[in-house]
Amino acid sequence: MATDVVMPQMGESIAEGTVSRWIKKVGDKVERDEPLLEISTDKVDAEIPSPAAGVLTEILAKEGDTVPVNSVVARIAAEGESTASAPAPKPEPVPAPAPAPEPPAAQPAPQPTPQPATPPPATDEVASLEERRRTKSSPLVRKIAAENNVDITQLSGTGVSGRVTKNDILDYLQQPKPAAAAAPAPAPAPQRAPERPAIQYAPGESTRLEPLSVMRKRIAQHMIQSKQTSAHVTTVFEVDFTNIDKLRRSSKETYLERGVKITYLPFIVQAIVGALREFPILNASMDDNNVVYHRDMNIGIAVALEWGLIVPVLKHADELNILGLARSINDLGDRARAKRLSPEDVQGGTFTITNPGIYGGLFGTPIINQPQVAILGVGGVKKRAVVIETEEGDSIAIRSMCYLALTFDHRLIDGAIADQFMARVREIIEAGSFTM
Numbered sequence: 001m002a003t004d005v006v007m008p009q010m011g012e013s014i015a016e017g018t019v020s021r022w023i024k025k026v027g028d029k030v031e032r033d034e035p036l037l038e039i040s041t042d043k044v045d046a047e048i049p050s051p052a053a054g055v056l057t058e059i060l061a062k063e064g065d066t067v068p069v070n071s072v073v074a075r076i077a078a079e080g081e082s083t084a085s086a087p088a089p090k091p092e093p094v095p096a097p098a099p100a101p102e103p104p105a106a107q108p109a110p111q112p113t114p115q116p117a118t119p120p121p122a123t124d125e126v127a128s129l130e131e132r133r134r135t136k137s138s139p140l141v142r143k144i145a146a147e148n149n150v151d152i153t154q155l156s157g158t159g160v161s162g163r164v165t166k167n168d169i170l171d172y173l174q175q176p177k178p179a180a181a182a183a184p185a186p187a188p189a190p191q192r193a194p195e196r197p198a199i200q201y202a203p204g205e206s207t208r209l210e211p212l213s214v215m216r217k218r219i220a221q222h223m224i225q226s227k228q229t230s231a232h233v234t235t236v237f238e239v240d241f242t243n244i245d246k247l248r249r250s251s252k253e254t255y256l257e258r259g260v261k262i263t264y265l266p267f268i269v270q271a272i273v274g275a276l277r278e279f280p281i282l283n284a285s286m287d288d289n290n291v292v293y294h295r296d297m298n299i300g301i302a303v304a305l306e307w308g309l310i311v312p313v314l315k316h317a318d319e320l321n322i323l324g325l326a327r328s329i330n331d332l333g334d335r336a337r338a339k340r341l342s343p344e345d346v347q348g349g350t351f352t353i354t355n356p357g358i359y360g361g362l363f364g365t366p367i368i369n370q371p372q373v374a375i376l377g378v379g380g381v382k383k384r385a386v387v388i389e390t391e392e393g394d395s396i397a398i399r400s401m402c403y404l405a406l407t408f409d410h411r412l413i414d415g416a417i418a419d420q421f422m423a424r425v426r427e428i429i430e431a432g433s434f435t436m
Contacts, residue, residue, distance in 0.1 A: 231410035243432025266325035300349035363403035379403035
């Protein structure tokens with residue numbers, strides 16, 4: 001008997017997924033738990049393993065198709081029954097008994113039957129309306145609609161079978177609302193923002209056209225949404241990493257013996273956690289009316305991939321020492337690059353760190369990862385000649401210096417609080433007192 005391959009539920013708020021790539025083709029043999037296809041969702045890209053061993057006999061969702069969770073995307077049959085299983089669904093043409101209604105000539109009188117059809121419409125209409133609400137939206141979309149007083153049934157969805165997706169409702173909410181006086185003008189049906197005109201190319205121009213990947217579209221939407229939501233302000237501090245550099249070098253061999261590569265990042269995470277304890281306002285999330293202060297310290301670590309950017313979350317970072325942080329950071333990075341992250345690995349973040357400095361940049365001004373209120377950008381650690389104060393007076397020394405840039409949401413956090421937080425981070429790093 002054939003085994004159905006279904007679109008998995010990759011997180012409780014995710015209602016659909018996009019087939020990015022089929023790793024196997026029709027006719028290929030597959031083993032149980034062998035990677036079968038890649039999917040992309042709002043939260044994560046992942047490889048989906050085969051639920052059974054056998055032969056891939058049918059692919060029902062092509063690359064690029066977006067389908068609801070629990071939809072059948074392929075079928076796998078045991079090796080012997082691969083051909084026998086496909087024709088089974090043929091017995092569809094049963095509707096042949098249709099010609100029976102020939103003798104209606106003698107029955108024109110019983111026309112009162114259409115009469116009872118008039119009372120039910122009231123309840124039937126309500127039922128069909130509710131059905132449309134359920135089938136055309138996910139729980140997350142319905143929640144957003146309820147919070148913004150939006151009638152989902154009035155939106156035209158771009159998902160499968162007209163399903164209203166999260167992007168549809170966010171696009172709708174971002175459109176400028178008509179003035180109150182113009183209330184009787186709901187006629188303008190353009191519910192989606194006008195598309196930008198296509199780029200024009202001269203004949204013979206040397207170009208290459210490539211559509212955006214699903215992940216790249218998601219990143220673009222999230223970045224625009226964040227800039228439109230938060231009042232972004234960035235403050236930059238210069239921090240002396242010399243003591244961290246000494247600790248890292250002295251511990252390098254010991255950590256390698258335990259199978260862990262030690263970088264600057266675990267020290268930065270521990271310093272951030274220490275400062276968040278004193279300034280919990282930066283470990284918060286917010287919407288238009290509420291601030292949520294998180295007791296857990298779940299630090300998102302941005303990971304650059306060849307095909308985009310993803311932010312796996314280091315859960316309960318305040319409970320780990322430097323060795324535990326280094327081990328967890330390396331594990332998240334390796335699994336992100338191998339597309340082995342689960343939905344839980346990218347959810348629940350309360351503060352984010354991005355580290356473009358490994359590529360040589362001095363500092364950047366990162367964009368806040370919504371609905372968080374702050375993100376730290378780490379610049380490159382460079383040896384520079386700096387003036388230091390000693391008991392004998394000022395002197396010039398070679399120190400390992402780094403710029404740390406904190407972008408914060410000015411709707412909630414004032415500049416004074418942000419700078420006090422960063423001053424504490426700098427103090428912890430420069431003191432070099434860490435739990436190894």
